[in-house]
Amino acid sequence: MSSLLNVTIGELLKQKAELHPDHEAVVYADRNLRLSYKEFDDQCNLVAKGLMRLGINKNDHIAIWATNTPEWLTCQFATGKMGGVLVTVNTNYRTSELEYLLRQSDSKTIILMENYRTASYIDMIYEICPELKESEAGNLTSTRLPELKNVIVLGETRYPGTYNWNDLLLLGNEVADEELEKRLMSLDPNDVINMQYTSGTTGFPKGVMLTHNNIVNNGYNIANCMKLTKEDRLCIPVPFFHCFGCVLGTMACVSVGATMVPIQEFNPSEVLQTVQDEKCTGLHGVPTMFITELNLADFDKYDLSSLRTGIMAGSNCPIEVMKGVINKMGATEITIAYGQTESSPVITQTRTNDPIELRVETVGRALPNVEVKIVDPITNKVVKNGEQGELCTRGYHVMKGYYKNPDATKEAIDEDGWLHTGDLAVMDDNGYCKITGRLKDMIIRGGENIYPREIEEFLYAHPKILDVQVIGVPDEKYGEEIMAWIIPKEGENISIEEVREYCKDKISHHKIPRYVEITDSYPMTASGKIQKYLLRRQAIELVGNKNH
Structure with a gap:
C-alpha cells in the first residue's frame, strides 16, 4: 500500500519546482501562456x-x-x-x-x-x-x-x-x-x-471543509491509478471550482510533476484541438462532455493519437460512451472514478489495466489507504458481497466536516469515522463496486424497488438515443411511476411508441417507462451534473397537466 504524503499544498509545489524547475507546469494553449x-x-x-x-x-x-x-x-x-x-x-x-x-x-x-x-x-x-x-x-x-x-x-x-x-x-x-x-x-x-x-440539490448548500492532507493525498492516489507521471500532459476542461478540476485535475498533476493544460470554459472542439496541438496524454470529463466531443460532426479530423488516459466521472458513465472514448478517442487506459466532495472527492477508481468490462460496469475499487464497506441502510450492518446497500467510506480522505454545521456533519460521518455517502452500491469479491442508485433516487412502484440506472443503461443502447435520464413521478395507484427524459441523436426523431416497443419483452413490465418526454437538454449544475430534482419538478407539472 502506498504511503501517504505529509506535506501542505504549498510545500508540494515548492518541492516540484526544485526537482523539475524547467519542466512545463501550466499551458494555456488559447493564450499561448506557458509556465x-x-x-x-x-x-x-x-x-x-x-x-x-x-x-x-x-x-x-x-x-x-x-x-x-x-x-x-x-x-x-x-x-x-x-x-x-x-x-x-x-x-x-x-x-x-x-x-x-x-x-x-x-x-x-x-x-x-x-x-x-x-x-x-x-x-x-x-x-x-x-x-x-x-x-x-x-x-x-x-x-x-x-x-x-x-x-x-x-x-x-x-x-x-x-x-x-x-x-x-x-x-x-x-x-x-x-x-x-x-x-x-x-x-x-x-x-x-x-x-x-455541495450542489444543494436538497436544501441549502453546505460548506465542505477539506484539508491539505485530504486534497494532496487524494490527488496523488488518483494520479497513481491513472499511471500519471511527469511526462504526462493532462487536458482539464472540467471546472476548477469543483473537486473534479482542482483535485483530479490540477492536484493530481502537481503531485507527480505532470503538465496541466486547462480549458477556460468547456467547448468540445476546443478540447479536441488542444489535445491535438499540445499532444495531451490525458483528458478529463463528465459523460456529457465526452458525448458532445464524440458527436462532433468533424470529430475525425482531430489527431488524438497522443491520448492514453484520463478520468470519466461526475455522473453515471454509459457503456456506449466509454467504448467510444476507448475505441474512437484512443484513450485505452481511461479510468472511471467515483466519490463526492465530502471525500475530497475520490473513493474508488478503476485501474488502467482493468478489463473493459470492469471499467464500464463498475466504478473500480477503493483507492490505497481508503476503506469501503456496503451496509444495510436500515440496520447499518455490512451486507454480503453481491448484495445492495449504502456505500460508506473511511480514511484520510474524509472531510473535516461541514462549516458551522455540526448537526449535518454528525449525520454524514458516524462516531466510528465512516462517511455515509447516500449512494446505493454492490461490491464484488474483488472489492469492485457498482453504483446502483441514490438512496433518494430509488423509485418505489407498487412496492417494487426500481433503480433508474438500470433502465437508463438499457435505453442507452437504442441507436437513436443520445442521452437518457429516468426519474420517478407521483402516482395515485402505484405510489410512483417511471418517466424517461430522452435526448435523441442529432437528426433523429424518436417516438414514445418506439421507446415502449423497444422495452417490450426485454425488461420487466414494471420497469417500462409510463411517461416519455423528448427534450434537447437537461438542467445541469455548472460542474456537469444533471439536476434530477429539477427534472422531477418539471415532470410533476407535465404529468399533472397530462392527467387533467
Missing part, C-alpha cells in the same frame, strides 16, 4: 505575498468566483502557501446564492472575474454590497456581509472600491520572501485549506 514549474511557483509566491499584504491571515476565507483562468490556478497554490482557505464559488451562481455562500462561509475576500456568459459578476457584487461603490479598496463595510473586506477583480479595469489583479501583484512585491517562508512553515497538513459547497 515552467519554477515560473509557476514564483507566480504563486508573489500572489501569496500579495494576499498577506492585504492582511489576510492563516485560516481566513478567500472566495474565488471565476472560470478556469490562470489566476484561479495561481490562487489555488498561493492560498496553499499562505494558509488562507480557498472557498470555491460555482460559476452559475446568482446574487442570492452568492450572498448566501459569502455570508455562510465568513469570506473576508472575494476574487472574481468581470463577467461570465451573459452574467455580470461586477453588477451582482454591487447589488449585494451597494456600499462597495463608496468604499476605499480593502475597507469595505457591508451591512449584509459584515466579514467581507476585500474585492479583487480579475482584469485591467479598476472598479470603485475594488483592487484589480495587478494591484495584488504589486502588493506582493512589498512582502519579503522570508515572511512568506515563515508563514508556509507554520502551516500544518491537517489544516483546512479548501471549502467547497
Whole structure:
C-alpha cells in the first residue's frame, strides 16, 4: 500500500519546482501562456505575498468566483502557501446564492472575474454590497456581509472600491520572501485549506471543509491509478471550482510533476484541438462532455493519437460512451472514478489495466489507504458481497466536516469515522463496486424497488438515443411511476411508441417507462451534473397537466 504524503499544498509545489524547475507546469494553449514549474511557483509566491499584504491571515476565507483562468490556478497554490482557505464559488451562481455562500462561509475576500456568459459578476457584487461603490479598496463595510473586506477583480479595469489583479501583484512585491517562508512553515497538513459547497440539490448548500492532507493525498492516489507521471500532459476542461478540476485535475498533476493544460470554459472542439496541438496524454470529463466531443460532426479530423488516459466521472458513465472514448478517442487506459466532495472527492477508481468490462460496469475499487464497506441502510450492518446497500467510506480522505454545521456533519460521518455517502452500491469479491442508485433516487412502484440506472443503461443502447435520464413521478395507484427524459441523436426523431416497443419483452413490465418526454437538454449544475430534482419538478407539472 502506498504511503501517504505529509506535506501542505504549498510545500508540494515548492518541492516540484526544485526537482523539475524547467519542466512545463501550466499551458494555456488559447493564450499561448506557458509556465515552467519554477515560473509557476514564483507566480504563486508573489500572489501569496500579495494576499498577506492585504492582511489576510492563516485560516481566513478567500472566495474565488471565476472560470478556469490562470489566476484561479495561481490562487489555488498561493492560498496553499499562505494558509488562507480557498472557498470555491460555482460559476452559475446568482446574487442570492452568492450572498448566501459569502455570508455562510465568513469570506473576508472575494476574487472574481468581470463577467461570465451573459452574467455580470461586477453588477451582482454591487447589488449585494451597494456600499462597495463608496468604499476605499480593502475597507469595505457591508451591512449584509459584515466579514467581507476585500474585492479583487480579475482584469485591467479598476472598479470603485475594488483592487484589480495587478494591484495584488504589486502588493506582493512589498512582502519579503522570508515572511512568506515563515508563514508556509507554520502551516500544518491537517489544516483546512479548501471549502467547497455541495450542489444543494436538497436544501441549502453546505460548506465542505477539506484539508491539505485530504486534497494532496487524494490527488496523488488518483494520479497513481491513472499511471500519471511527469511526462504526462493532462487536458482539464472540467471546472476548477469543483473537486473534479482542482483535485483530479490540477492536484493530481502537481503531485507527480505532470503538465496541466486547462480549458477556460468547456467547448468540445476546443478540447479536441488542444489535445491535438499540445499532444495531451490525458483528458478529463463528465459523460456529457465526452458525448458532445464524440458527436462532433468533424470529430475525425482531430489527431488524438497522443491520448492514453484520463478520468470519466461526475455522473453515471454509459457503456456506449466509454467504448467510444476507448475505441474512437484512443484513450485505452481511461479510468472511471467515483466519490463526492465530502471525500475530497475520490473513493474508488478503476485501474488502467482493468478489463473493459470492469471499467464500464463498475466504478473500480477503493483507492490505497481508503476503506469501503456496503451496509444495510436500515440496520447499518455490512451486507454480503453481491448484495445492495449504502456505500460508506473511511480514511484520510474524509472531510473535516461541514462549516458551522455540526448537526449535518454528525449525520454524514458516524462516531466510528465512516462517511455515509447516500449512494446505493454492490461490491464484488474483488472489492469492485457498482453504483446502483441514490438512496433518494430509488423509485418505489407498487412496492417494487426500481433503480433508474438500470433502465437508463438499457435505453442507452437504442441507436437513436443520445442521452437518457429516468426519474420517478407521483402516482395515485402505484405510489410512483417511471418517466424517461430522452435526448435523441442529432437528426433523429424518436417516438414514445418506439421507446415502449423497444422495452417490450426485454425488461420487466414494471420497469417500462409510463411517461416519455423528448427534450434537447437537461438542467445541469455548472460542474456537469444533471439536476434530477429539477427534472422531477418539471415532470410533476407535465404529468399533472397530462392527467387533467
